[in-house]
Amino acid sequence: MNQSDGHFDEMTALLYLEEQLDAGRASEVRAHVGTCAACRELLHALETEGVWLREALSAEDESIPARMIAAPERGAAHWGWIAAFGLGAGGAYTLWSGFVEPWLTQASQAGFTQGNLLTMLFFTGAFWKGWDSMRSLTEFLAVATLGTVAMWLLRRHWQRFTAIAFVAGGLACALALPQPVAAADVERGNPSYTLAAGQEVKTDLIVTAERARIDGDVDGDLIVFCNTVSVSGHIKGDIIAFSQELRVSGPVDGNVRSFSQAFTLNSTVGKNLMSWAQAAELDEKARVGGTVTMGVTNLVLNGSVGGDLLALAHSAEINGSLGHDVTIRGDQLTIGSTAVIAGQTKFTGTHQPDVSASAKLGSPVQVTIPKRGPNYSGIRYYWHQVMFWGASFLLGLVILLLAPGFFFDTVQASKRIGAAVGFGALFLFATPIAAIIVCITIVGLSVGIPAILFYGVALYCAKIFVGAWLGEKLLGAGVGIGAAIGRLALGLAILRALSMVPYAGFWVSLLVVMWGLGAVVLSLHRRMGAPAAVAA
Amino acid sequence: MDRQKTTGKMSNADLAEVLSQVRAGDNDAWGELYRQYAPAIFRFCRRLLPAREDAEDATTEIFMKVRQKLGTYDSSRPFTAWLYKVASNHCWDTLRRRRIRQDLETGDLDTLPLEHPDPSQLERLQTEHTSKEVRGGLAQLPDRARMALVLRYFAEMSYDEIADTLGVRRAFVGVLLLRARHQLRDALSGSGDVSTQRASAGGAR
Numbered sequence: 138m139n140q141s142d143g144h145f146d147e148m149t150a151l152l153y154l155e156e157q158l159d160a161g162r163a164s165e166v167r168a169h170v171g172t173c174a175a176c177r178e179l180l181h182a183l184e185t186e187g188v189w190l191r192e193a194l195s196a197e198d199e200s201i202p203a204r205m206i207a208a209p210e211r212g213a214a215h216w217g218w219i220a221a222f223g224l225g226a227g228g229a230y231t232l233w234s235g236f237v238e239p240w241l242t243q244a245s246q247a248g249f250t251q252g253n254l255l256t257m258l259f260f261t262g263a264f265w266k267g268w269d270s271m272r273s274l275t276e277f278l279a280v281a282t283l284g285t286v287a288m289w290l291l292r293r294h295w296q297r298f299t300a301i302a303f304v305a306g307g308l309a310c311a312l313a314l315p316q317p318v319a320a321a322d323v324e325r326g327n328p329s330y331t332l333a334a335g336q337e338v339k340t341d342l343i344v345t346a347e348r349a350r351i352d353g354d355v356d357g358d359l360i361v362f363c364n365t366v367s368v369s370g371h372i373k374g375d376i377i378a379f380s381q382e383l384r385v386s387g388p389v390d391g392n393v394r395s396f397s398q399a400f401t402l403n404s405t406v407g408k409n410l411m412s413w414a415q416a417a418e419l420d421e422k423a424r425v426g427g428t429v430t431m432g433v434t435n436l437v438l439n440g441s442v443g444g445d446l447l448a449l450a451h452s453a454e455i456n457g458s459l460g461h462d463v464t465i466r467g468d469q470l471t472i473g474s475t476a477v478i479a480g481q482t483k484f485t486g487t488h489q490p491d492v493s494a495s496a497k498l499g500s501p502v503q504v505t506i507p508k509r510g511p512n513y514s515g516i517r518y519y520w521h522q523v524m525f526w527g528a529s530f531l532l533g534l535v536i537l538l539l540a541p542g543f544f545f546d547t548v549q550a551s552k553r554i555g556a557a558v559g560f561g562a563l564f565l566f567a568t569p570i571a572a573i574i575v576c577i578t579i580v581g582l583s584v585g586i587p588a589i590l591f592y593g594v595a596l597y598c599a600k601i602f603v604g605a606w607l608g609e610k611l612l613g614a615g616v617g618i619g620a621a622i623g624r625l626a627l628g629l630a631i632l633r634a635l636s637m638v639p640y641a642g643f644w645v646s647l648l649v650v651m652w653g654l655g656a657v658v659l660s661l662h663r664r665m666g667a668p669a670a671v672a673a
Numbered sequence: 674m675d676r677q678k679t680t681g682k683m684s685n686a687d688l689a690e691v692l693s694q695v696r697a698g699d700n701d702a703w704g705e706l707y708r709q710y711a712p713a714i715f716r717f718c719r720r721l722l723p724a725r726e727d728a729e730d731a732t733t734e735i736f737m738k739v740r741q742k743l744g745t746y747d748s749s750r751p752f753t754a755w756l757y758k759v760a761s762n763h764c765w766d767t768l769r770r771r772r773i774r775q776d777l778e779t780g781d782l783d784t785l786p787l788e789h790p791d792p793s794q795l796e797r798l799q800t801e802h803t804s805k806e807v808r809g810g811l812a813q814l815p816d817r818a819r820m821a822l823v824l825r826y827f828a829e830m831s832y833d834e835i836a837d838t839l840g841v842r843r844a845f846v847g848v849l850l851l852r853a854r855h856q857l858r859d860a861l862s863g864s865g866d867v868s869t870q871r872a873s874a875g876g877a878r
Binding site for chain 1: 727729
């Protein structure tokens, strides 16, 4: 007896019922319940409870998901992975050799290095000396939020080292970004600022004013945010200018980067010049040691350039001398009689260039009059389409194999075409607006930036789910992961082919984006809103 | 205890034939095996994991493991026992990863004072609640308590198997089950705060 009242306790009764007592103890219980009504009643109640539990737990009164009908296939994805990685490698090579490398080469020729790009982008300390700390905090919050969301999404696969490596690698990359320089003399004009001739600034000079006049010398970079800027002093670093009008007539040892409505140069620039302007003029006295990169409406180049000229210009007029190649894309090109171009001249535009017979050119001007729209007769176009398909397919495979539940749910949600397209249209336009509004506040950046990132990812993923739906529609419901991969490949190929149709392709792509985005939203809503109850 | 109630109706001879075909790489046999057992494994996972989608994913992953590990299955033992063992290990790992052992380790029945049940009250509880409500109550239990009940009363596992799966001493399995029954009664009757009992619902190695 276990209890002072002479009865067995509940634990002993349960173990007796479950046949977990040794023979001697079981005999004791058996003998006792033969004479004790209370213990007999307890045993009966516990036994009934056991039966009740078994019946409740094994009841088959809930539906089995459709995808449970099909068996997952071991190794079925191997061929898909091999094909996808092959395509992915080809795509990466194409992107690198066709886009990234030429762009990097041009950027390098134009004197862009990571350091001065970051300086230009972040313009450290421009408005507030505490900006560094605030920016660091914001970056930290944004990265932390992004990391948290990534970990949440990958939580089911957290045991997989690839996921850990992915998140940790992303964080490391974010943290490894080089820190921009901080030392600078910050000046605010009220309304104008003047650095008088004979004066010298030993560090970087950052100016915000209505008008800025820099007649003195600057040892570091000059960064200006002004309506009109005039620079006649000696700038030993770079000039980075955001202004309506910029006139540089003093020597610059470094680079000049300008974002201006009107830009004029009539002095020496030691390195490179890059200008985005409505009108840009390099007069006869202008000398640029490196490359000139221009994005302008009207360009007049009367001075000399030691390196290449790369220009995107509505109209360009060249009367000066160029030490290397000229590459211009635009509408009109005029090469005057005094022009000297040592290298090749390439022009891509809608009109034949006007080239003076007296101009001294290293080689005849190569003219390309581009056709509008894609070049359907070129194999490169189709190669790119295959690569784009491969990239989508690869991402689809990753989603399918890492998160099959989400994949199949979203494909299922795609079947509600009206709701998916409706929600997709709403989120397609509302999400960026909401994210931008949220980003207005510093704290909101940590929400807004990840939201925009995920919005971009969702837009790209949209066609995957519609493609899988389309494949299933054409081939019927599949059996297992392998079948889903086949249907995904077919669906994506059809969508890619449809998007190549002139004019209609755009609308098809837009519809697919809305449809798929809506399906993603519906699927996420269902998963997030799912009750926590284990048994429904 | 009859595990076949919750799984397919395949006879032992048929099952042995199907298993040997699966081992030989026959996809049709694999499909047949899956069709027979997947619904039960899905229901098993459904009772253990928080959401239906989790159970779907878990079922898929369990069967992928089963196919990988089929070579290690000892055919002298019941297949369903082995299958539930794989499934329970997977679900328990999933729960542990998510909760990081919220349950505290307790090993002494003296720390778990249990009120002696009133048989008539127990009977009333059973007549008043549907199977669905029982499963709803089960969802409110701590992971280990829920695991114990499902392993015992759904998968029909022995005390040794339960102890092995949950990593507790065999002698403690009875304590776990009794405690879990009490918590389920409290959850269904609404008389007890199950969450406050979570701390005392664990087991000890």
